[in-house]
Amino acid sequence: MVNGAPNDDAPLISLRGIRKHYGGEGGQPLVAVLHGIDLDIHAGEFVAVVGSSGSGKSTLMNILGCLDRPSAGCYRFQGQDVARLDADALAWLRRQAFGFVFQGYHLIASESASENVQMPAIYAGLPKDERVRRAQALLARLGLGERLGNRPNQLSGGQQQRVSIARALMNGGHIILADEPTGALDSHSGAEVMALLRELADAGHTIILITHDRAVAAQARRVIEISDGRIVGDSARGDSTDGSVRLPLAPRPRNAAAAPWLAELLEAARGAWRGMRLNRVRTSLTLLGIVIGVASVIVMLAIGEGARRKVVEQMGTMGTAILYMGSKPPATGGPAGQITEDDLAALRELPEIRRVMPVIGDPVTVRYGNADKQIYVFAASEEMPLVHRWRPALGRYYTEAEDRGLAPLVVLGHKAHRHFFPDTPDPLGRQLIIGNSAFEVIGVMSERGAESGAQDYDDMVFIPYRSGRARVYQAQTQPDYVVIEARSAQVVHAAEEAMRRLLIARHGGREDFGIGNAAARIQAEAATRESMAVMLGLIAAVSLVVGGIGVMNVMLMTVRERTREIGIRMAVGARQGDILRQFLTEASLVTLVGGLAGLLAGLAVGVVLIVSGVPVVFSVRAMLGAFACAVATGLVFGYMPARTAARLDPVRALAGE
Structure with missing residues (x-):
């Protein structure tokens, strides 16, 4: 953005034909404030711009401090056309080159004196410890060393203005723009502020003082008078320093590093x-x-x-991952197939299958004492409670060892318990006659209810599969049907296809069996x-x-x-x-x-x-x-x-x- 170092003889700030107007859009009247301002300010000058209220001096200060842009004309800072700078470059100039001192102090009410002074350094990326030390040193130099933690409402007007001056100096304060710095102060505090500004000017800072008070302006080394947006007088006293004071600044290149984002983020979070x-x-x-x-x-x-x-869980008891298989004549004709123990063992080896449970069931006469009833006797393996997610409410279910040993055991459904033992809350150990064989009651199932279109499970009694074949269903050569539980509801269809392929291969290419799944329940x-x-x-x-x-x-x-x-x-x-x-x-x-x-x-x-x-x-x-x-x-x-x-x-x- 800047080619070479600035010329030592060139002014620090150069204005040519600066105009500023407001309005003129959307039917608003056009109000001209500045009319062709030409002005050069060299590094190290102490300049006062004096004029009455409404003369345009504050507008001029805003343009000089890059807070505002002119409507026309050219503003050069160290030879660089400011109009070509983007918003971030202008912010860099305000941060590194200028320091503002306002009539109303413009301190943030929620921040302490030290925190107000540190603010420019935060955006400049200065480490916290360093900026705290610098803020303390500046406030101590201005007589506020004991007021570091005070908020603005705890300070007098003169003290607040000194905090404002310290803030202007935080990043160097090469150019101090003071807008009516004594306007809100008493005469004593005003004199102290002017003494500070003269001291800063003697130290080489460029001071641009905006005031309506001619007595205040007279303390500057150069007085510029402005009226109705035009410069009408320029004393040109001490129009520059001896040339030894130069501002080592140029507008920030676009690729210059910004302040550390983490430090600013933490500061933002604190605020x-x-x-x-x-x-x-x-x-x-x-x-x-x-x-x-x-x-x-x-x-x-x-x-x-x-x-x-x-x-x-409730749907699981109804079989969302369950398939049903039984023998049937093939579609091409011929006898129904036979479901053998070897078929069941092969099915259990499929990776999609969790459990295989053969079932034999028919209404059988069941007696206890003088009570008898035709009840569906459900003969199945010990896996029935796991397959149907159904637990005994009283006692227990039979085991695999008891099934293999043909143990004559029975578990009652909820309603079967009430029918045969209405006055016996605990029927465990009692004997039921199922068909012609005695079975010992070892448990009572919890209440379940009937599935749609099916017999009520609570009316049934449950006996071991092998014991049922040996003692009740002697004529049965194969299960009435087989209940197969897939690994999950998501693999039911894959399990069905795997079963079909396996059984067709085992049955010599004949599909003499049928498989049904709980598709409706899966969809539900x-x-x-x-x-x-x-x-x-x-x-x-x-x-x-x-x-x-x-x-x-x-x-x-x-x-x-x-x-x-x-x-x-x-x-x-x-x-x-x-x-x-x-x-x-x-x-x-x-x-x-x-x-x-x-x-x-x-x-x-x-x-x-x-x-x-x-x-x-x-x-x-x-x-x-x-x-x-x-x-x-x-x-x-x-x-x-x-x-x-x-x-x-x-x-x-x-x-x-």
Whole structure:
């Protein structure tokens, strides 16, 4: 951007034909403020620009300090055309070359004296320890060594102006732009400030003083009088120094390193936390919306997962992963096939199969004492409770060893128990006559109910498969049907195909068997999962959107309330990206705190529900997802207010309330 070093004889600041007007768009009247200003200022000069209110002197200062751009004309800084600099390069100039001293001090109310002074160095990337030491040294030099931690409202007007001067010197203060620095001070404090400015001028700083007070202006070495936007007088006293004072600055190259982002991020987080504490009520209300949103998502997901697992468990008892197989005549004609023990053993070896359970069942006369009834006697292996997800309510189920040993044992269904033993809560050890054989009662199954179109399981009694074949169903040469449990509902179709291929190969190419699966139940499970996921997703979206809208509203209010602070930060060198990061950090911090509080609140509510007997299953993924969504919501909804803040005009922001 700069070719070579600046010429020693060239002015530090050169204005040619500078004009500035406002309005002229959208039907607004055109108001001209500056009319062709020509002005040269050399390094080391102490210049006073004097004029009455409305003469254009403050507008001229804003242009000189790169807070505003001229409507026409050329402004050269060290020979470089400022009009060619982008927003970040102008911010670099304000940060490294200029130091502002305002009539209204323009200190940030929530920051201490030391923190206000450090601000330009933060955006310059100065390490914290170094900038703290420099701020302390500057304040001590200006007689405020005992006021480092005081906030502006704890300082007098003169002390606040000295803090402002210290801030202007933080990054070197090569050019001090002082706009009515004594205007709000008493005569004694005003004299002290002018003495400081003369001392700085003697030390080689370039001082540009804007004032309406001719007595104050007379203390400068050069007085420029401005009236109605034109220079009407220039004393040209000491129009430059002896030439030994030169400003070793040039506009920042585009590839120059910016301030360390982590340091600025931490500083933004510190400021955001302080702002949250200073606005406790508003922050609490905003946090409440986020907490409710995150907690509701976590609790609803936990309840939904608990309900889903309960539903899946109940559906599992109906056979969502179960296939049924039996023999039948092949479609090409011929006798029905035979399902042998070897076939069952081969099926058990398939990787898609978890369990194989042969079943024989028919209505058989069952007697106890004087009571008898035709009851469906269910002869199956010891795996029946596992296959059907069905546990005994009383006693136990028989074992594989008892089945192999042909033990005469029986487990009653819930209704069978009530029929044969209405006055006996514990029938264990009693004897039932099934057909012509006695069986000992060893358990009672929990109540299950009937499947659609099937016999009521609670009316049945259950005996070991081999014992049933030997004692009750002697004529049976093969099972009535076989219940096969696949590894999961997702592999049922693959299991069916594997079974079909295996049995066709074993049966010499004949498909003399039939296989049926629980497709309707699988579809019901899938529909349940999908509906629940959609419902919970909508709940999560609504909750987080509501919380995000609250964040956006608060951030918009914050930008409006802190417009002047934004202007101050821009004046000391903050880039648009710095302002954007500042407010995005604040929005993220609000949602971060709200998200953490929401996590804890959700866990607390979940614990209460668990104690109350509600099926709740917490998911770490769901909790992390809800937390991440809350933070993302803060970024998304905080971006617009942050972008609005970053694009504020520095001059208008400084004038804002």
